[in-house]
């Protein structure tokens with residue numbers, strides 16, 4: 001088949017490739033993802049592959065791949081990039097998309113920021129999923145470091161379509177070696193589908209500082225679903241209110257856990273350059289350089 005167009009974009013530094021797979025029957029392979037990630041010019045955290053709609057009433061079906069080639073159920077920063085790309089192409093502002101996690105809506109606001117309805121969080125141990133029952137997922141028994149002096153412990157866990165563990169700390173989130181602990185916790189047997197691992201510090205009822213080790217991608221500058229998972233976990237543990245600003249290494253996201261249980265995430269997206277690629281192999285070439 002012929003090459004597929006792509007845009008290299010980012011959402012607060014979360015590196016995103018938006019692959020235009022509309023009108024095609026093939027998919028982006030894990031091998032292509034790994035090849036694109038290995039090239040420093042196209043290194044990315046997630047590929048958002050836009051396919052033709054599967055369900056009436058939706059604009060497109062979006063398949064999400066991590067840089068290790070695995071599939072992800074959700075990606076907040078990537079959805080903002082997809083929304084910005086399609087808004088620029090069509091002149092529309094509101095979209096309904098489908099992912100493996102379900103149907104979601106997204107909007108480009110008049111100020112240029114993008115809001116995505118990330119759906120309803122889930123908290124039961126089966127939904128996250130965890131390998132064994134926990135009645136209360138606001139703090140589960142899990143720790144890292146010496147047994148009598150754990151470095152990180154008792155995370156809140158939540159699903160935003162994808163699995164998250166939030167370790168609360170009271171000091172600087174940069175004081176923790178997330179590059180070392182992240183992979184251990186991501187692959188801990190308590191998480192049968194692995195998990196995104198975050199360290200969170202509440203700085204007021206309305207503000208959280210967050211760093212994330214992403215499942216299948218490693219340390220990133222921002223993780224939208226982690227910001228949402230931290231926000232809902234902050235509210236359900238009484239640490240914060242339901243509207244918070246989450247400060248990630250790449251910048252701020254506004255998260256509003258509405259009373260109808262939907263989590264609304266608002267932030268920017270940025271275009272870097274465009275190209276075409278082979279979805280089977282990842283071989284690519286540049287077609288242009290644009291500024292969003």
Ligand SMILES: N[C@@H](CCC[C@H](N)C(=O)O)C(=O)O
Nearest residue numbers: 072075076077162223224225
């Ligand atoms: N960067 C994303 C999250 C991507 C998916 C994640 N690595 C997973 O495997 O669940 C975001 O902005 O939400």
